[in-house]
């Protein structure tokens with residue numbers, strides 16, 4: 001599951017760190033990836049859900065980008081508008097789909113045997129509950145993450161990729177070099193949300209069902225992963241940043257697992273996990289400031305001693 | 307050739323903050339012109355550059371570059387032909403990207419394939435060669451993040467970026483103001499050299515009056531949004547800093563008296 005969120009984290013890294021835009025579309029595009037991608041996966045073919053998810057996520061990014069640039073809506077509001085729009089779309093989609101496929105209105109649609117992971121396991125003749133099944137799933141996801149990472153690094157070294165990076169860095173300057181800043185922003189948001197939606201559809205495939213609640217908390221989870229990762233692996237560069245995001249996602253998932261597993265907060269640990277993680281994150285973010293104040297105190301003592 | 311025909315710009319019209327920034331300003335920059343622009347703080351010099359670059363559209367008048375009316379053309383479109391070095395060294399470069407990445411971005415002005423790798427051995431060598439011509443040791447730091455450079459070095463990178471693909475018009479806004487005297491002089495030398503080599507029509511804003519008189523071909527003095535007077539050729543060659551200041555005071559007195567007459 002951590003690897004699924006690694007894709008999410010890479011998407012968020014692009015909007016948050018590369019473009020320098022707080023993009024709240026995330027939750028919506030994750031949902032649309034999970035649901036639209038999921039429905040297509042169930043009714044057509046699980047592989048088709050991947051391009052569909054990428055495409056629908058890109059559309060979501062386009063809408064947000066369009067609102068932000070051409071209509072000059074504040075980036076945060078633009079994200080919220082798109083997110084709400086997508087919520088309605090998702091609700092409608094899941095209702096129609098469950099009615100068609102199962103004959104009743106529901107918000108939950110199981111994949112049955114048609115998820116990518118189930119197909120792979122069946123081919124290998126493994127049962128989905130065995131230990132080696134976990135390895136197979138992880139290997140598939142790891143390959144996915146690696147391919148995406150490679151493609152992104154390649155893309156960001158092209159002229160267009162460079163322009164997107166510079167847009168987040170200094171838009172004035174990009175404009176002065178005759179690059180259409182609106183276009184690079186929209187393109188960046190499309191890519192970011194396409195990845196988020198892909199992670200949504202992978203999440204659904206891995207869970208074996210899709211419903212409206214899969215996307216709960218994805219935004220905060222993704223942000224946490226990026227911030228955590230970038231706090232641990234510092235330094236610029238796209239490659240480093242993307243790797244940091246992937247690691248951040250894995251570490252975050254590990255922390256959640258530890259909290260739940262050892263019931264650090266008693267029986268309702270899973271309810272309390274948010275607050276633990278929020279605390280951890282605050283500490284990570286505050287680390288430089290805390291360290292600085294320590295140094296200052298020490299310096300003060302030295303002076304007093306003299 | 308750049309022609310500016312009677313442009314006017316008023317900020318926040320109809321409010322208490324109303325500010326007439328440009329008043330019926332006309333100016334022609336011919337192909338072999340290197341015009342220095344002087345004027346007190348708030349005279350509207352940077353505003354003039356903003357109007358030329360399309361940061362805002364003027365209320366009236368027109369801007370024509372090489373025979374094409376660009377008054378209402380989008381900023382990034384006309385930027386293809388205009389190179390601009392900002393007053394603030396931070397504005398001209400992307401701090402989190404390396405020198406060579408910044409140069410590669412500037413190089414995209416020469417209509418490159420958007421999906422080709424931005425940096426390959428060929429253009430890396432090209433960028434190094436360009437950087438070496440400026441003789442600031444930048445060619446050995448191509449992989450340094452621009453944010454780590456000093457203000458002067460950043461301004462050199464900006465100048466490099468603006469002139470690498472020769473523009474049809476170069477706008478320099480006090481580009482040496484933030485630098486120490488030695489670096490400032492060096493950058494002025496580089497500027498003159500680059501402009502002369504590529505014969506780029508240039509407008510340069512400066513607060514250094516003696517520099518304004520000795521650099522370039524013509525000098526324009528701006529005051530409250532319009533051109534107070536201009537001088538060139540032998541007239542200018544004979545003019546000293548004192549002459550110019552005297553002329554400024556004289557003109558100023560005249561306008562003040564005009565106002566008094568109008569008001570009385």
Ligand SMILES: Nc1ncnc2c1ncn2[C@@H]1O[C@H](COP(=O)(O)OP(=O)(O)OP(=O)(O)O)[C@@H](O)[C@H]1O
Pocket residue numbers: 317318325326327345346347348349350351352353354393
């Ligand atoms: N966007 C704006 N909105 C309102 N007023 C503005 C705007 N831009 C410039 N002005 C005003 O126009 C006037 C001219 O400003 P400008 O920056 O052109 O001066 P300048 O000649 O470049 O001065 P300096 O030598 O200090 O750089 C100033 O009074 C300024 O307050």
Ligand SMILES: [Mg+2]
Pocket residue numbers: 351352353393479
């Ligand atoms: Mg100015």
